[in-house]
Amino acid sequence: MASKVLRAVVLGPPGSGKGTVCERIARSFGLQRLSSGRFLRESLRAGGEVGVLAKQYVERGLLVPDHVITRIVTAELEKRQGEPWLLDGFPRTLGQAEALDRICEPDLVISLHVPFETLKDRLSARWVHPASGRVYNRDFNPPHVHGVDDLTGEPLVQREDDKPEAVAARLRKYKEAAKPVMELYRSRGVLHSFSGTETNKIWPYVYALLCSKIPPVHAEEED
Ligand SMILES: Nc1ncnc2c1ncn2[C@@H]1O[C@H](COP(=O)(O)OP(=O)(O)OP(=O)(O)O)[C@@H](O)[C@H]1O
Numbered sequence: 001m002a003s004k005v006l007r008a009v010v011l012g013p014p015g016s017g018k019g020t021v022c023e024r025i026a027r028s029f030g031l032q033r034l035s036s037g038r039f040l041r042e043s044l045r046a047g048g049e050v051g052v053l054a055k056q057y058v059e060r061g062l063l064v065p066d067h068v069i070t071r072i073v074t075a076e077l078e079k080r081q082g083e084p085w086l087l088d089g090f091p092r093t094l095g096q097a098e099a100l101d102r103i104c105e106p107d108l109v110i111s112l113h114v115p116f117e118t119l120k121d122r123l124s125a126r127w128v129h130p131a132s133g134r135v136y137n138r139d140f141n142p143p144h145v146h147g148v149d150d151l152t153g154e155p156l157v158q159r160e161d162d163k164p165e166a167v168a169a170r171l172r173k174y175k176e177a178a179k180p181v182m183e184l185y186r187s188r189g190v191l192h193s194f195s196g197t198e199t200n201k202i203w204p205y206v207y208a209l210l211c212s213k214i215p216p217v218h219a220e221e222e223d
Pocket residue numbers: 012013014015018036037038040057058059061062063064065069088089090091092096133
C-alpha cells in the first residue's frame with residue numbers, strides 16, 4: 001500500500017459531483033476535505049484585504065484570479081504540513097496547479113466526467129445555503145423542508161450562474177482552464193478519470209481506488 005499520508009485532488013466541471021464525492025471520501029476515509037469555495041466564503045466573512053478582493057468575483061459567479069485564490073488556499077495548506085487532505089475546487093487552472101506543486105505535489109487526482117445535459121439538469125435543480133455552502137438538489141438530495149436549509153432553517157437560493165443560460169458558458173470556461181491541469185497530472189501518472197451520469201454509480205469505483213491507497217475508516221456507503 002502506498003503512502004498513508006495521502007494528498008488527493010478532485011477535479012470536475014461545475015455540477016459533476018465534486019462536493020458530493022468529497023463528502024463521501026471524507027466520511028469513508030477520514031480525510032479532511034479542504035474546499036476552496038469554503039475558504040473563500042470564510043475570507044469574505046472575515047472581511048480582510050483578500051476577502052474584499054475576492055468578493056466581487058464570487059458574487060458574480062466568476063473565477064477568482066489565481067493570485068488571490070492561491071494565497072488563500074496555500075495559507076490553509078501550510079497550516080496542514082505533513083497531514084493528509086482532499087482538495088475540492090482547487091486547482092482549477094495551470095497557474096493554481098503550479099502553485100500547489102510548490103507546497104506539495106498531489107499523490108492522487110480524481111477527475112469526474114459527466115455529460116453536459118446531465119450537468120445542466122443538475123445545476124438547474126441545485127439549491128444552496130449561501131452562508132455554509134451546503135448543497136441540495138430537488139431530486140437527488142432534497143432538503144427535509146422545501147426551500148429551507150436542514151440545519152439552520154434559513155432559506156435556500158438558486159445561484160444565478162446555475163441557471164441554464166449561464167451554464168454553457170461556465171462549462172466552456174471550465175474545460176479551457178482544466179485541460180492543461182489534467183494534462184499535467186496525466187503526464188505524472190496520478191490522474192484517474194471516472195465517467196457517468198450518476199454519482200451513486202461512480203462512487204464504488206472511487207471507493208475502490210481509495211481503498212488501494214489507504215484503509216477506510218467506515219465500510220462502503222451506498223449514498
Ligand atoms: N480554485 C478556484 N479558482 C478561482 N475561483 C474559485 C476557486 N474555487 C472557488 N472559487 C470561487 O468561489 C466560488 C464558489 O466555489 P465552490 O467551489 O464552492 O462552488 P462552485 O462554484 O459551485 O463549484 P462548481 O462551479 O464546480 O460547482 C466560485 O464560483 C468561484 O467564484
